Amino acid sequence: MDVDQRLDIRSSSSSSSRSSGSSATSDNDSDIEFTVDQDDASKRSAALDPLAWAPVLVAVVAIPTDVITVLWGCQHPHIDCNIGYPTLGVAARHRPQLYVYLVGTVVAxxxxxxxxxxxxxFLHLSLPPTHRWLAISVLLGGALTAILLVVAAIHDTRGHPAGLSLASATSFLTTWVTLLxxxxxxxxxxxxxxxxxxxERHHRIRGIAIxxxxxxxxxxxxxxYVVTALVTSSSAWWTKLLGPAAYEGLVVASWSALVASFATEIGRLSRLVEQHDLEALSRQK
Known part of the structure; x- marks a missing residue:
């Protein structure tokens, strides 16, 4: 009887050890799977959609257009860059840099x-119905800004310089209002x-900060830019490097950086659309 009891005790202890080992293994496997799922989710949230290239390309096109137009304008005999660099409006009056300004502005x-x-x-899918008017205002502002920029680009700068000034000022104000x-x-x-x-929260906070x-x-x-444009004297030492053209280029660069920062929201638009469609299907069921 003692031998039988010993065998029973050993068999029960071995079975309990095997069960505890299998449960520990299953727990470890579940932990590994949970970690992998977390890593996959973080990778999916960090990856941006190809649509995010749209705002980035605005900066890629706008900044070189500004720089090339101004520097190429220095080659024109009517523009003396030893005194000061020309603004976009002045440099774009002459060819061939006029075509660079025209094509770059239209594409941007x-x-x-x-x-x-x-x-x-993105706003239409993200905001509640009480705030979706923001999406409409953004769309209308973007359309108006794009139209005014194209009008300023194709305007006859030589024949109607006053019209160019009006179109430029209007597009300047409209761009600011739309971006704000x-x-x-x-x-x-x-x-x-x-x-x-x-x-995703970190990326969106970084985009807002930029x-x-x-x-x-x-x-x-x-x-x-407004202050230096009102200065009529061209003998000051800072008029060349710190004149209206430099501040105008800085405005274009800041606008471009602001537009490019919206890639953090637009890059998640496809996943937001998929989520919205899945929710719509679940409600129908």
């Missing part, structure tokens, strides 16, 4: 309209739509 306007439309779609509206809308969407993904810095830089450059 189309890309900006696409950016505004995609961001308006877009920045306000993205902050509203971030506050109302709290995402649980830490990576937009805020770009707005401050652009506002300072805009004021400096």
């Amino acid at each position: 306007s189309v890309l900006f309209l696409a950016t505004a439309a995609l961001f308006a779609w 509206r877009m920045q306000h809308a993205r902050r509203t969407a971030f506050l109302l739509l709290r995402t649980k993904d830490a990576t 937009g805020e810095y770009a707005i401050v830089l652009g506002a300072i450059a805009s004021v400096a």
